Amino acid sequence: MDYRVNDFGQPIGLPVDLPLPRPFPTHAVLNGRHVTLVPMAEDHAEDFYEVFDDPAGWTYLGDEQPFADLNDARARVAAFVPSRDPLFYTALVEGRAVGFLSLLRINPGAASIEVGFIHLSPALQGTVAATEAQYLLMRHVFDDLGYRRYEWKCDALNAPSRSAALRLGFTFEGIFRQALVYKGRNRDTAWFSVIDGEWPALRARFERWLDPANFDADGRQKARLNDL
Incomplete structure (x- = not known):
């Protein structure tokens, strides 16, 4: 941990050379080769x-x-649309809504933000488009909004989510025991993060992996994201 010592001989954190607070995120359309993130809409x-x-x-x-039924879906999506924290994005592939994710726990004063409330359809899970969606939102947070910290949290028992966080370049920070109760059951929460100093190398890794040259004629990856 980097620090300095004050006039009283006490260790203190380094100065933050960043104008604060950072902008509160507003919906922006984020375009990729395989997926587009757009503000969630009722339709x-x-x-x-x-x-x-x-x-x-x-x-x-x-x-x-x-x-429960289509009317239930319409009612819940209508409730999500005006929310600003979480701020919901829809993942579109070939014009079809195939999943959603959000920015939440937005703290402009600390330049910290979380990606969460992620729900991807089975057809989207494990695809290039799913990885690109995460990259697009992470790039927006660091490059466009200038945030310092990007968080990922999940139920500690959610093995696929934990694996996804590590594959995407997040650092595991620990388990918050008995952090939440949901659906009538306990949740120990696993915490992960990416910070701004790690982002340039991580961005380059994403871009090398997403490059069309990394995929053969059948769309199979030549190098895995973790290998890069």
Whole structure:
């Protein structure tokens, strides 16, 4: 840990050479080769109702339950749309809404923000588009908004989420025991982060992996993201 010593011989943190507070994020369209992130809109509800067809996908999504029917999907999406924390984005692939993710716990004064409330359809999970969606939002936070810290938190029992965080370049910071109660059960929360000093190298790694030259004619990756 880097620090300096004050006039009383006490260790203190280094000065933050960054204008604070940082801008509160506003919805921006984020374009990639494989996916586009757009502000969530009410007309995405029908696609969500169709693609979120696996009830198991809702297991770790807070108190949210699978959509009961299309009207339920419409009502819940309508409630998400005006929210500013979480700030919801829809992932569009070939014009179809196939998942959503959000920025939340937004702290402009500390330049800290979390990515969460992530729900990807089975067809999107494990694809290039899913990785690119995470890259686009991370790039927006660091390059466009100038934040210092980007967080990922999940149920400590959610092994796929923990693996995804590590693959995307987050650093594991520990377990907050008995941090939450949701759906009537305990949640120990696993914390991960990326900080601004790590971002340039991480951005380069994403860009090398997403380069079309990294994929063969059948769309198979030549080098894994972790290998880069």
